[in-house]
Amino acid sequence: MGQYIAPLRDMQFVLHELLNVSDELKQLPKYADIDADIINQVLEEGARFTSEILFPLNHVGDREGCTLDTATHEVTPPTGFKEAYEQYVAAGWPALAADPEYGGQGLPTVVQTVFLEMLNSANQAWTMYPGLSHGAYECLLKHGTDEQKSLYLPKLVSGEWTGTMCLTEAHSGTDLGLLRTRAEPQGDGSYKITGNKIFISAGEHNMSHNIVHLVLARLPDAPAGTHGISLFLVPKFLPKEDGTPGERNPIFCGALEEKMGIHGNATCQMNIDGARGWLIGEPNKGLNAMFVMMNAARLGVGVQSLGLTEVAYQNALIYAKDRLQMRSLSGPKATDKPADPIIVHPDVRRMLLTARAYAEGGRAFSAYVALQIDRELNHPDEKVRQEAADEVALLTPIIKAFLTDNGWISTSEAMQVYGGHGFIAEWGMEQYVRDSRINMIYEGTNTIQSLDLLGRKILQDNGVKLRKLGEKIRSYVEENGLDESLSEFITPLADLAAKVEKLTVEIGMKAMRNPDEVGAAAVPYLRVVGHLIYAYLFTRMAKIALDKRAEDERFYTAKLATARFYFARLLPETAMLIRQARAGSDSLMALDAELF
């Protein structure tokens, strides 16, 4: 059933060599004491927990799925899930990146994000149970009343209670403006919530003592559309005065969805039948409050696919070294064996390196963004905070869409390495492909991410945020432009940066005449910018590898080879993407819908 070993060396490379997190964190008073030793210790513990406790439950979770008792509305997750959660809570993992004021351990987002990769490599479906708790915590921390905070935050931080995000309704997915769930004020500060939600991940289960549902609903006098949506806190059990779970609130799982993957997670239809809830933040401003949670969730979804990419790669690599089949085209390599291990074949290496490069690129990118989040939230200088916030806003849709598309590509390539065995459940590879597929859809489809990037974050902003990123890259190019050993990376990086600039202006001009041009260009455009970022990060990583090669010959040689593979075989996708992004809307919009 395969293996998972957390790639600690590469994680440490990203944190300490690429990003110098300890130096960066010293600038943030809250994290000034967090040094490399502490971080490494946490990650080593995390590696043990995820490999030993969570990974062995991944396949059984897929095979068993969850069960709903329709009489009691209770959902039982797969064998071992509850016990693993108890160990997770006992070890204090839910508190990792939470505020010490509420019982948290006060580690930065960047460390949490690296740990999140491990969790998802080991078991995405399981990780989704506590997955939204941290988002609910952040949402309440920012928008909750003092009473809400003191009642709910310690429970979320300890992991005794978990959180969910109840947005989607059958007729209202991408378009939240259409949602119908109603909230009637009860005169005592509470609201009576009624409606039906679908696709609620971890919507019901017995792993935690209570579930804190954050529910979008409409007040009686709310305006139509997205400006009439409010956010409510609806606990599964109404907390008693002493903070323990009391009366059952009528928010029930009506059915579990049968789905392509993440079978171990309970994807619930939730019937909210006059449940008691409390407003979070201001009336009709629910989407604003929810977006705190949504942005964290989008980073999290990208990291889900990063995790799957890594674990799929690791297993495909083992198989490629073990499996004997055919001789190398350039002459037998394992002459003592009846055939060569398939890793001798160039196309098997192409498949492996695709997954490997996307794992390494995704790891660097997600840690980079997570560190910017830490700066956004904690830097003493407001200007720095704002710059970091702008960069996070720009990069969040890319993290979500680029990493999840790449996860789909990578898990499929890794599965292909196995030939026919890849299609067989027993080997575990096809589960990674199925699990990864949802990541391109939920928390805003990848099309929505691309529209958010190109429409909102770039064009509505007159390209200011993007230009800042471009300047960062350009100054790196200038600093290193004379380093001949780097020119194989710097030249294509500079070339792509210039092309992105030109492409953005071109689409912007077209979009002024016809807004459909944004929709026509957005998906390939997002991937172009994703590649620009990876090209930048791989160049920086290659430079470190070149500089430090003698210190750890094996690691840096491999790092350099992966960077070269990325530039030779993955970056050329931009030649296609730029053509597609420039192709315009005519070829999409010309045909009348009824002639399709």
Next chain:
Amino acid sequence: MGQYIAPLRDMQFVLHELLNVSDELKQLPKYADIDADIINQVLEEGARFTSEILFPLNHVGDREGCTLDTATHEVTPPTGFKEAYEQYVAAGWPALAADPEYGGQGLPTVVQTVFLEMLNSANQAWTMYPGLSHGAYECLLKHGTDEQKSLYLPKLVSGEWTGTMCLTEAHSGTDLGLLRTRAEPQGDGSYKITGNKIFISAGEHNMSHNIVHLVLARLPDAPAGTHGISLFLVPKFLPKEDGTPGERNPIFCGALEEKMGIHGNATCQMNIDGARGWLIGEPNKGLNAMFVMMNAARLGVGVQSLGLTEVAYQNALIYAKDRLQMRSLSGPKATDKPADPIIVHPDVRRMLLTARAYAEGGRAFSAYVALQIDRELNHPDEKVRQEAADEVALLTPIIKAFLTDNGWISTSEAMQVYGGHGFIAEWGMEQYVRDSRINMIYEGTNTIQSLDLLGRKILQDNGVKLRKLGEKIRSYVEENGLDESLSEFITPLADLAAKVEKLTVEIGMKAMRNPDEVGAAAVPYLRVVGHLIYAYLFTRMAKIALDKRAEDERFYTAKLATARFYFARLLPETAMLIRQARAGSDSLMALDAELF
């Protein structure tokens, strides 16, 4: 649960307008009487059968799967599968393209291929039960003794018996030279076969009265490797003298594989425990005999993905017209509704048109190849037969790999149109994605196809076959080069043809120095040639559409729009692929396997 309606209008367009099959068939004495009316009548019957009988069983087949009774070794397919097969046999479908001498209806391969698309759109897992019967028929027709032919062919043709292909063993998949199943001569003309096979599609079931297994095995004195493999006919029940099934032969299903998709088909581990078998063709030339079957199977696998592409497109289209979500960026379109149907959004159209263009391209391409097979087998002029055979040999790996890669892309895009609902089993879309995944693997992985194309069919042949294809395209370009209305298609077509020529020479030169260059270039190279063929076929289709537009405004307008979309949005993939194919083997091979 969706719908399937056979795209008869487009099938007729391909057969009668693009390929002029009736004229072509008139040159083949065997098919001189087959006119458009007969063909259309067959396809209309096929459309009814597949939509009404097979399609309703597709989802239930996926949910139920097959069951093995380990005591009796009997396999029960999903509910309704056996009854549907009885109707299929009663209607004479197995005989469609078989020789009248053995009870066949004598229709050409090109018609059979179009019908095969319908079968696979309706139910790929079901279609795989009779799927290998025709290949077994062709293999026996060409390599069987008279006795074998008279005993087995009528039963295969009537559909009373079905066929399988028993190649793979646990340690021997791509590398058949490693296989271990043994065949000992018994002195009476029969052999005793012993061994274990895996991944045997439709290896055991109760749908037909007997199963004719074609089994690869080694004779006692056989040389090692692929030159020591012989092909045997091993019936499930030994036929009695009167031709009815007699004694049970010990070739049993030991287990059913749990797999990602095609759950309705019984993928069997077969234990062959001293079963009686008879040699087909010459000793140690089993692979030659098997290749007759394999080539038919490779065309068939391409058409499986074509079928899935079409049905996924049809359903995504219905959803995109029904589902209301958000307003068009260029202003509300359905002002009487709470939101616009999602088909107004450019990126939804991109997803739909991707599947549509790959369906239309794949339909034209597979019918084109099938017609060449008819010419290869039946043209009175040997030179024409040889030319057709060469083209079929060149195009078969492309059909297999290009159509199945495109099927994976298309079903995934079609699923994405549904947003979250696409991930839910009930909607049926995720099944198409899962089912399509196997097509990239079996009958030779797509990597193997690409090596067959570039290594064997092109480089070992000094590019002769490819040049002939190039000449066909060049002469079309010259004939139509002055037609300004076509220049939007002709210009990129001519450009790509020139690039393919150059690319081929370049890879050939590099391969002479280092054979790994073939393996490094093959996969992207195959897709480039696939696109060249689609560009050629879409140009020809666009020309017809332009010429005949007034005759059927709606159909030809849509055809033209699809062709334009193909050139604008899918053909640009070649810009990436050519760079990848030229990137060379260094970035793949540089890293020592142990440093991965």
